[in-house]
Amino acid sequence: NAGVTQTPKFQVLKTGQSMTLQCAQDMNHNSMYWYRQDPGMGLRLIYYSASEGTTDKGEVPNGYNVSRLNKREFSLRLESAAPSQTSVYFCASSPGTGDSGANVLTFGAGSRLTVL
Amino acid sequence: DAKTTQPTSMDCAEGRAANLPCNHSTISGNEYVYWYRQIHSQGPQYIIHGLKNNETNEMASLIITEDRKSSTLILPHATLRDTAVYYCIVREETSGSRLTFGEGTQLTVNP
Numbered sequence: 001n002a003g004v005t006q007t008p009k010f011q012v013l014k015t016g017q018s019m020t021l022q023c024a025q026d027m028n029h030n031s032m033y034w035y036r037q038d039p040g041m042g043l044r045l046i047y048y049s050a051s052e053g054t055t056d057k058g059e060v061p062n063g064y065n066v067s068r069l070n071k072r073e074f075s076l077r078l079e080s081a082a083p084s085q086t087s088v089y090f091c092a093s094s095p096g097t098g099d100s101g102a103n104v105l106t107f108g109a110g111s112r113l114t115v116l
Numbered sequence: 117d118a119k120t121t122q123p124t125s126m127d128c129a130e131g132r133a134a135n136l137p138c139n140h141s142t143i144s145g146n147e148y149v150y151w152y153r154q155i156h157s158q159g160p161q162y163i164i165h166g167l168k169n170n171e172t173n174e175m176a177s178l179i180i181t182e183d184r185k186s187s188t189l190i191l192p193h194a195t196l197r198d199t200a201v202y203y204c205i206v207r208e209e210t211s212g213s214r215l216t217f218g219e220g221t222q223l224t225v226n227p
Binding site for chain 2: 004033035041042043044045059088090092094101103104105106107108109110
């Protein structure tokens with residue numbers, strides 16, 4: 001099992017450019033998440049999708065859009081990148097339902113984005 | 117979500133038990149305690165979770181006080197590879213939605 005796969009692993013953008021971070025999970029999880037982590041800081045939730053067809057804002061949604069394409073895939077789009085969006089982005093998924101472990105998150109390896 | 121308080125950093129000698137505390141005095145009856153860790157530059161990794169009883173798995177033990185206002189994650193025989201940031205999170209089990217991470221505890225295991 002691959003678990004949670006993120007692409008790309010590294011990306012350098014110029015200010016104003018757009019890009020999409022892709023995330024896919026093969027665990028049949030209902031819930032998916034996008035977090036960002038700035039150097040020396042904790043994780044901050046950008047957006048999440050509790051189930052297929054739904055998305056909700058997290059703590060820091062400004063400047064981002066998301067699409068829950070299907071149950072497996074959850075993409076994060078930067079429409080006009082800014083230097084403040086330089087960060088490591090982590091995608092995660094969780095079962096979302098069930099008697100136990102609904103909120104146990106499995107994380108991807110991260111996507112390192114630099115905006116110049 | 118109940119707020120959690122953890123020490124910023126802790127040190128532990130290799131081979132000794134590492135005991136990481138977490139305060140969650142506003143926890144409600146249906147909220148679980150989750151522990152994750154993040155080894156430098158990697159994605160966070162789930163360790164263990166529990167409601168009121170003590171829990172143990174192959175990675176660690178979780179001790180929750182009787183009043184559930186605090187808990188301790190125990191790594192019984194810490195190794196250098198256990199050096200990481202450890203996050204304590206409190207959340208309802210069945211919500212299946214947002215999980216908010218705090219600052220965590222930087223555990224350094226020394227040789």
